[in-house]
Amino acid sequence: MSKLTDVPKRILIGRALRSDRLGETLLPKRIALPVFASDPLSSVAYAPGEVLLVLSIAGVSAYHFSPWIALAVVVLMFTVVASYRQNVHAYPSGGGDYEVATTNLGPKAGLTVASALLVDYVLTVAVSISSGVENLGSAIPFVVENKVLVAVTIIVLLTVMNLRGVRESGKLFAIPTYVFVTGVFLMIAWGAFRGLVLDDTLKAPTADFEIQAEHQGLAGFALVFLLLRAFSSGCAALTGVEAISNGVPAFRKPKSRNAANTLALMGLLAVTMFCGIIGLAMASDVRMAENPAKDLVHDGAPVGDGYVQDPVISQVAAAVFGDGTFLFVVLAAATALVLFLAANTAYNGFPLLGSILAQDRYLPRQLHTRGDRLAFSNGIVVLAGAATLLVVIYGADSTRLIQLYIVGVFVSFTLSQTGMVRHWNRHLRTENDPAKRRHMKRSRAINAFGAFFTGLVLVVVLVTKFTHGAWVALLGMVIFYATMTAIRRHYDRVAEEISAPEEPTDDVVRPSRVHSIVLVSKLHRPTLRALSYAKLMRSDTLEALSVNVDPEETRALKEEWDRRAIDVPLKVLDSPYREITRPIIEYVKNLRHESPREAVSVIIPEYVVGHWYEHLLHNQSALRLKGRLLFTPGVMVTSVPYQLESSEAAKKRARRRQEWSAPGAVRRGPVEKRSPKEPTAKK
């Protein structure tokens, strides 16, 4: 199979990787939690602040609504978690929202979900990195002073990391996530202890500030609207909850139960942290405003443009631990790191969803092959480009980006849950076991409530945030949807055009003979090899063809042809304008015209080189000629490669590429249970 010298290498890197992968991808719960939860858990770093921010519009007195809003978020979180626990049990294969919606509601709903998720991935990167930069900035002033620059740099770093194919490792996720969760809980506990037991006064850095209400004494409909907007912003805490439902196959057995329990644990952690931070913020008198420069007042004067509003989590940490203390800095760093990891999950999810969509022919087919480096690269570059654009346009301001964020999530929540209701309805039609029917009815009730509640939230989000930026997300969804529909239509049209007729006759005259032509420029090894291969093919007729662009060279070629007594006739085409392509194309067309039942096989000797710049120096005429010949019906084009010494370099590169492992492999689990057969079936 392999050469002897390759064996040590194979053992060290090649084959070993495979079983490795399979082993590593099955995640124990303690690793699965951080792998899947970095996105939803990290959102508690910005969601509580957004609630306070919106409330501040009605003045500091509106802050007392925040516990009620937190409660609403908690209820929503429990609803969504309960709903997705049903998904996990019903689709243990890891069918994500796209699959659930497509299967139960049809392809249009599925494509809508897919568009929403794609937009969402882009926003996950933009929001998480912007928020991470703000958190880091609370400890390191330079970062917040150059927000856009730092944010773009981190996007570039993540992109390069993912393009190079850094292996996702459970531990990489586990450490910062656990440090973050531990830090937040420690903060909540220590804050509660100081406040309730020691009776200390917690004082946030902004406690002395006053808020200039933009709308003083808001009441009635306006107040309700404001509270709904605050609630919408708080819903940012729910982003990423659905991730586990895609990753069931990556769990250890019993997969569904483990996944469902991890989901529940994640929900519990998220709401506790969310409520704890809101509570501490209230206790320590955190003051945040939508337009801090104007609306935050300190010593009687607005704080002005120079003021940087730190995230609520860092203000609370400053109040509990003290600003600049060791724990404060550790928490800020862990928060930033978890947010960057959350961004990284989008780098895994985006190309994966792309490959699923490609399988359904909504995206270019080459994205289909899972684990294909090029496919992932394209997806990663598109994602990074779109996220960078958003970060630059919105100045890496997480508050403004969050306005765009949750539309996609709730579109996907709502459609997925509606799909689940249909799913149970369908199964109930055939199921007779009363116990199972009861169970299904319970699940259906949960999903129905989930669909209703998330749908309601979607409407609230759309109504309260449309003009604040949600329209951008909707526009993005429409663009994705339209593009994917167009691609699918193209594939369908082509599939119809090329579908094989039942009668085994071709539409044109079927050729019965082959005339082979070997293109010759000089008599060197590549030409000799092409000639000898052409002779092996035993076509009906064989000739060598050269274009006379330089009479001197042509004469030399003819002489050497005779001297070597090559037993293939050499024909020379004149080319008054020193062109190569045109005379050959016309000659071939002419052949086809004279004998339509004769296929023409054009054999081109090619150099194979190892460096990209060498490509510029070789084969360009051959490449162009090939491109043109392919448009001529009844012609086939054969490349006979001649490997130059430098091609070894490219071979090595290709081998390295093969050993690359796709980002996100850990959370996806093994492909399929199949006998680990060698791909070389013939042996």
Add this chain to the structure above:
Amino acid sequence: MSKLTDVPKRILIGRALRSDRLGETLLPKRIALPVFASDPLSSVAYAPGEVLLVLSIAGVSAYHFSPWIALAVVVLMFTVVASYRQNVHAYPSGGGDYEVATTNLGPKAGLTVASALLVDYVLTVAVSISSGVENLGSAIPFVVENKVLVAVTIIVLLTVMNLRGVRESGKLFAIPTYVFVTGVFLMIAWGAFRGLVLDDTLKAPTADFEIQAEHQGLAGFALVFLLLRAFSSGCAALTGVEAISNGVPAFRKPKSRNAANTLALMGLLAVTMFCGIIGLAMASDVRMAENPAKDLVHDGAPVGDGYVQDPVISQVAAAVFGDGTFLFVVLAAATALVLFLAANTAYNGFPLLGSILAQDRYLPRQLHTRGDRLAFSNGIVVLAGAATLLVVIYGADSTRLIQLYIVGVFVSFTLSQTGMVRHWNRHLRTENDPAKRRHMKRSRAINAFGAFFTGLVLVVVLVTKFTHGAWVALLGMVIFYATMTAIRRHYDRVAEEISAPEEPTDDVVRPSRVHSIVLVSKLHRPTLRALSYAKLMRSDTLEALSVNVDPEETRALKEEWDRRAIDVPLKVLDSPYREITRPIIEYVKNLRHESPREAVSVIIPEYVVGHWYEHLLHNQSALRLKGRLLFTPGVMVTSVPYQLESSEAAKKRARRRQEWSAPGAVRRGPVEKRSPKEPTAKK
């Protein structure tokens, strides 16, 4: 030959073009003059100003040296013209400086000349356009206020024009050039008439200014150095003189004599205009300074940064015709237009020189084919990019750019003239006819004097301008030289590696059988066509190969294979990671390993589509696979194209491309005298 429907089109566009071209490219002298002379004639728009500018360093009193400097430039111009008249007679084939230097002084000298000329073309674009913008700016203030923007815009326009392949027409050149020449002569005549006959006082717009000398009372060596620097700047008037020597074949018969006479006429026009403008500038008291903001004093105070120093030709025009008058504006416009035409000549010359260098394997071989659109495109883009870079770096300031300009020209003058001396020496060794010998000796004397004088100027230019910017031009030359040497070395190495051994045996085991593999993904028309072509080729063994990335699809494929009773065995490779490339490569390698004497022919069905975006949707896996297969020794790769309906669009595009005519065709003349044979030799 061609289908009946093609005939009208052929007559209108296709074939007709050929004879057309041949007819049109033979230029009468009255058209040849403007075609070749726009570059040297246009340089009188900036050269006189540069002389005054340098002299101003020693104060306005130094201006009285300007007639002497003009005289030196005239003598030099006559020398160079006389020298090149010898070139034109000796190399009627249009051998430019590169050919003359290579033939007579060896490849290194030739390559030096080529590097110098390439740099020179870039600078022609940068200087001419910058100067053109300044001249246009003397009539339209907006232009001079946004110099860099306007200059880059014009470069982009010229680039697009040349990329699209606008046919160069003699008339296009003739009109602005003749308007310009007439305008300048009218100005000189009218100025002389007003000054000498009417006894009017000519007064330039800057006549009232005073010059703050940077070095008052310069004397001795310093003064000589300054005068030499002024002379060097005046030598800018000589750029482009050599162009005619490349274009002899474009002239009507007697070619050499016509070319030589045109050259003489051009020299005469140039020096008259040069001297006339200097004379008028002196008479109208034009004041120019190297740093006008600081050194030009008006009413006791420096004019400051806001002051825009108009070119000398426009100041003189203002003095003679009056500022803003009709003739003033016409002359400014004609000057700018001629300068842009001069830039355009570089767009023709650069890719042409590139194709000659490619013929000698100093540049990528694909540039060789003359009239090849892609080759020209690459050359044009490189030229435009480099010129844009210079324009941006030097703020489109013609004075600063001219410091870089003349090094290249004089390197090429000197080496070419030295080469001519060798040329005559060689001919004198074999020539016995005393009349001819006398003639040759006379020519040799002229060329020797030319070589000496231009060499001297080269030294002067290098010494006086090295630190002012000539080093940049030298650096550019070194970069071109090194790159071209490296490319040549690469080609030589490859040529040696692939040179055919005398014994007709290959270095590896020569295959004696062929095993053909048709790659199959689905059973559609392209696959059926590939299978039927593969059968026609009668290789020793034939099988179909599919990769199982989706068990469902694979099963369907197998069923249909059986149902259709296809008489080719179908093998399916397993691919646990849904890869396509790797299993096939490993399978092929394995085949080669087991039977080294069996060549493998991989046959790939391919779709041919018409739009670039469709390429993204098809064939990507096939393309990558092909790329990888070419690295596997003993494999040949055959594409069997299936033309989709949309491919018609691409075919039409290709046809349009064929009808494209290369820029600069007019000045180059027909390729070779050869019987106008059809390229399709077989008929």
